[in-house]
Amino acid sequence: xxxxxxxxxxxxxGARECERTCAQTWFKTPAVECSSIRIRxxxxxxxxxxxxxxGECIAVCPANALYRDKQGIVxxxxxxxxxxxxxxxxxxxxxxxxxxQEAVPFKCVSCGQCVKxxxxxxxxxxxxxxxxxxxxxxxx
Amino acid sequence: MTDKITRHVxxxxxxxxxxxxRGYTNQTLYINVSDYTIAARPVTDFMKEKFxxxxxxxxxxxxxxxxxxxxxxxxxxxxxxxxxxxSGVTQYPGSGKSIVATISPTTHxxxxxxxxxxxxxxxxxxxxxxxxxxxxxDRDVIVVIDGPAGKVTIEELPEAPTDTHLLGAWLTEALxxxxxxxxxxxTVTTGTGAEHTLIGCLNFSLFDRKRNDIxxxxxxxxxxxxxxxxxxxxxxxxxxFPVKGTSVAPADPERLARVGAKMQREVHEYDPKQxxxxxxxxxxxxxxxxxxxxxxxHNFKFGAHPDHVKIMADVWEARFTxxxxxxxxxxxxxxxxxxxxxxxxxTGPYQGQRVIVDGPEYETVGALGSDCGxxxxxxxxxxxxxxxxxxxxxxxxxxxTAFVMECYEAGILNLERTGGLxxxxxxxxxxxxxxxxxxxxxxxxxxxxxxxxxxxxIFAEEYGADPAFLWDIGVEVKGMEQSxxxxxxxxxxxxxxxxxxxxxxxxxxxxxFMDQVNNQIPTFEDKAEAxxxxxxxxxxxxxxxxxxxxxxxxxxxxxxxxxxPAKIPEHxxxxxxxxxxxxxxxxxxxxxxRMSEAVYNFQRVFNWRLGGGSRKDDIPPYRAxxxxxxxxxxxxxxxxxxxxxxxxxxxxxxxTTEEKMAALRQYREGxxxxxxxxxxxxxxxxxxxxxxxxxxxxxxIDLPEVVEVVKRYL
Numbered sequence: 001x002x003x004x005x006x007x008x009x010x011x012x013x014g015a016r017e018c019e020r021t022c023a024q025t026w027f028k029t030p031a032v033e034c035s036s037i038r039i040r041x042x043x044x045x046x047x048x049x050x051x052x053x054x055g056e057c058i059a060v061c062p063a064n065a066l067y068r069d070k071q072g073i074v075x076x077x078x079x080x081x082x083x084x085x086x087x088x089x090x091x092x093x094x095x096x097x098x099x100x101q102e103a104v105p106f107k108c109v110s111c112g113q114c115v116k117x118x119x120x121x122x123x124x125x126x127x128x129x130x131x132x133x134x135x136x137x138x139x140x
Numbered sequence: 141m142t143d144k145i146t147r148h149v150x151x152x153x154x155x156x157x158x159x160x161x162r163g164y165t166n167q168t169l170y171i172n173v174s175d176y177t178i179a180a181r182p183v184t185d186f187m188k189e190k191f192x193x194x195x196x197x198x199x200x201x202x203x204x205x206x207x208x209x210x211x212x213x214x215x216x217x218x219x220x221x222x223x224x225x226x227s228g229v230t231q232y233p234g235s236g237k238s239i240v241a242t243i244s245p246t247t248h249x250x251x252x253x254x255x256x257x258x259x260x261x262x263x264x265x266x267x268x269x270x271x272x273x274x275x276x277x278d279r280d281v282i283v284v285i286d287g288p289a290g291k292v293t294i295e296e297l298p299e300a301p302t303d304t305h306l307l308g309a310w311l312t313e314a315l316x317x318x319x320x321x322x323x324x325x326x327t328v329t330t331g332t333g334a335e336h337t338l339i340g341c342l343n344f345s346l347f348d349r350k351r352n353d354i355x356x357x358x359x360x361x362x363x364x365x366x367x368x369x370x371x372x373x374x375x376x377x378x379x380x381f382p383v384k385g386t387s388v389a390p391a392d393p394e395r396l397a398r399v400g401a402k403m404q405r406e407v408h409e410y411d412p413k414q415x416x417x418x419x420x421x422x423x424x425x426x427x428x429x430x431x432x433x434x435x436x437x438h439n440f441k442f443g444a445h446p447d448h449v450k451i452m453a454d455v456w457e458a459r460f461t462x463x464x465x466x467x468x469x470x471x472x473x474x475x476x477x478x479x480x481x482x483x484x485x486x487t488g489p490y491q492g493q494r495v496i497v498d499g500p501e502y503e504t505v506g507a508l509g510s511d512c513g514x515x516x517x518x519x520x521x522x523x524x525x526x527x528x529x530x531x532x533x534x535x536x537x538x539x540x541t542a543f544v545m546e547c548y549e550a551g552i553l554n555l556e557r558t559g560g561l562x563x564x565x566x567x568x569x570x571x572x573x574x575x576x577x578x579x580x581x582x583x584x585x586x587x588x589x590x591x592x593x594x595x596x597x598i599f600a601e602e603y604g605a606d607p608a609f610l611w612d613i614g615v616e617v618k619g620m621e622q623s624x625x626x627x628x629x630x631x632x633x634x635x636x637x638x639x640x641x642x643x644x645x646x647x648x649x650x651x652x653f654m655d656q657v658n659n660q661i662p663t664f665e666d667k668a669e670a671x672x673x674x675x676x677x678x679x680x681x682x683x684x685x686x687x688x689x690x691x692x693x694x695x696x697x698x699x700x701x702x703x704x705p706a707k708i709p710e711h712x713x714x715x716x717x718x719x720x721x722x723x724x725x726x727x728x729x730x731x732x733x734r735m736s737e738a739v740y741n742f743q744r745v746f747n748w749r750l751g752g753g754s755r756k757d758d759i760p761p762y763r764a765x766x767x768x769x770x771x772x773x774x775x776x777x778x779x780x781x782x783x784x785x786x787x788x789x790x791x792x793x794x795x796t797t798e799e800k801m802a803a804l805r806q807y808r809e810g811x812x813x814x815x816x817x818x819x820x821x822x823x824x825x826x827x828x829x830x831x832x833x834x835x836x837x838x839x840x841i842d843l844p845e846v847v848e849v850v851k852r853y854l
Contacts, residue, residue, distance in 0.1 A: 060465055062349065062465040084231060085401050098397060098401065101394060103400075
């Protein structure tokens with residue numbers, strides 16, 4: 001079982017607290033460009049973009065810099081990353097983001113910090129056997 | 141990592157690594173293997189302004205190294221390798237090329253090759269914008285450029301094997317202290333075939349981290365491997381540095397990352413719906429070429445064959461290992477550099493070994509396959525592997541084998557003359573044996589390995605063959621064997637091949653669909669404009685270190701609504717962005733063409749300086765223009781008869797096939813002469829293909845030594 005982030009679009013109010021929390025947690029900045037979760041407004045509500053740990057990027061990486069850890073989370077091994085943007089372009093959910101200065105990708109690693117600060121309880125951590133559950137649960 | 145080898149260092153040159161700044165290291169490395177001179181030379185602002193890098197740097201350095209009388213096998217001839225300022229970029233796919241130039245043993249003018257692999261980028265990261273290899277050693281030597289240690293050595297390694305698949309692995313294992321070191325090592329090698337033929341290629345290695353093995357890409361056209369081995373250089377090795385997105389130190393990394401991410405997304409979205417290069421590589425073209433009568437069959441006699449289905453894309457898709465990031469440099473998600481893993485060799489010195497076969501590419505399938513009438517994928521793979529490891533150009537080998545097969549069937553050759561090789565079209569075993577003879581330096585392989593042009597002379601002089609017939613059927617221009625597209629029905633492509641600087645390679649212009657299929661360039665002026673723009677545009681990839689495929693082998697759907705869809709304007713704009721972001725030199729799309737035009741004209745003058753370059757050197761053989769034999773004419777009689785009626789104004793009804801062939805030939809050859817006039821005029825050249833002083837002045841390339849050469853011929 002993998003501990004995965006899930007999103008309930010019925011509850012999201014677009015407060016974007018998750019974006020700020022994520023950016024602050026990992027990059028010590030509130031800038032949304034540094035967040036691994038992005039909220040976008042669509043007709044009738046909001047949608048979230050974040051990594052669901054499907055792992056399709058692992059095969060695309062020419063430098064073996066992407067791997068799945070023991071908890072089942074897909075991670076970037078920065079020391080091996082060649083900054084090629086392959087994973088950014090080939091993520092089926094456009095959920096691989098990058099630091100444009102260093103050309104190093106970053107992504108959601110299911111840390112759960114955003115869950116704690118969401119004022120609408122739209123985010124949750126869920127135990128699931130694989131990523132397909134997140135896709136279904138989150139309407140991604 | 142293996143038991144360490146003993147390294148006999150013959151010369152050592154310590155150096156201070158020049159950091160990469162905006163794509164350049166601002167110095168080049170000069171090595172003379174005759175007297176062991178090793179030196180660092182500065183890259184001037186003039187070089188960057190006028191020659192940009194890559195092929196431009198190659199040509200400038202070579203120009204300064206040779207004399208007017210230099211031949212390919214003179215010590216002063218060089219093999220020059222330069223990556224170009226954008227080579228080593230990882231964010232934008234297709235940005236890791238090296239460009240090789242040398243005076244060719246088959247054309248006797250400059251040849252240039254655009255090649256993948258990790259050598260060029262790592263050469264740059266090790267501190268060098270270009271590498272000049274001059275001189276002829278008195279023993280076999282290996283050059284090691286060790287970036288982390290800051291030294292260049294010329295070494296004698298007597299135990300080193302020669303053939304690439306052994307030597308590349310041997311050197312990489314020997315020089316890597318840790319498994320990770322293998323990632324930053326790249327070798328340039330060739331093989332025993334390059335020692336015995338004039339069609340030798342160079343193999344540029346890359347360490348494939350997914351396969352945990354070494355792979356190779358080829359700089360093959362015009363015999364650079366032959367020059368390399370003649371210098372008694374067995375290998376050049378670079379030990380570079382771990383690659384990062386910032387390794388080329390771009391002026392504007394954010395801008396570079398933005399355009400790179402956009403292009404990666406585009407490959408992801410559209411390649412599966414368009415060419416599916418990621419699954420099939422360039423062999424996706426086999427079926428298309430066959431459908432349009434463009435796939436060379438039996439030495440370019442015909443453009444289609446029912447058996448093409450045995451060597452078309454789905455066959456290769458099933459053989460290529462799927463799901464691997466098969467780019468020849470990091471970040472190339474178009475990933476055309478596919479491979480067949482675990483292929484068991486059935487013949488030759490490595491019989492029984494299981495090997496990786498890099499490829500085959502479309503050109504190799506056409507050359508080793510359909511052009512020779514060989515429709516057996518296993519035979520093509522075997523030929524492909526041995527060509528690579530022996531250091532032999534697959535295109536030239538396939539083309540010349542098809543030529544000797546036609547000569548064999550025409551009675552010019554026989555079993556006695558070939559030393560027992562039954563060289564009928566389709567005899568894969570004979571083709572393989574011919575290749576092994578080149579590897580061993582034996583028999584008829586020594587004659588064939590001299591290339592089509594030289595064979596024409598030999599067959600006429602020694603076997604009494606009709607020189608006119610040989611000239612017609614030998615598909616070479618300037619001495620280089622033509623690559624694998626039928627140009628009979630496209631006048632523009634006849635020019636695209638024959639009006640080139642180095643010889644008939646499609647990397648200058650591929651105009652068949654624009655011309656023959658879509659009829660977008662109907663007039664001579666239209667064709668001349670295309671034969672100006674596209675060679676200049678494609679030259680630019682070689683100045684900067686780019687691959688051409690990312691320009692037009694995946695296309696945004698909106699392209700069809702653009703004003704000039706053939707130019708793929710959105711992708712041209714991408715390249716403007718990448719070049720500006722890397723170098724900090726703000727350019728427009730027009731600037732890119734001007735950059736190429738200066739270098740292209742310089743190369744044409746260089747050809748004149750070496751004794752080539754004139755109108756007579758731009759004439760294609762008639763096999764590339766029209767039907768040489770009755771068999772060819774009659775195979776497409778309806779098409780040719782219609783052309784006689786509608787284009788030539790001749791009623792074919794009462795004519796014999798020979799009379800019809802003569803009328804068609806007169807018409808087609810006349811049209812080609814008119815095309816030459818139009819193209820030379822558009823390019824700013826004299827009717828004899830010499831760049832004018834006015835043109836050189838306009839391009840800012842009117843250097844005294846260049847003007848001096850032109851004035852000799854005005």
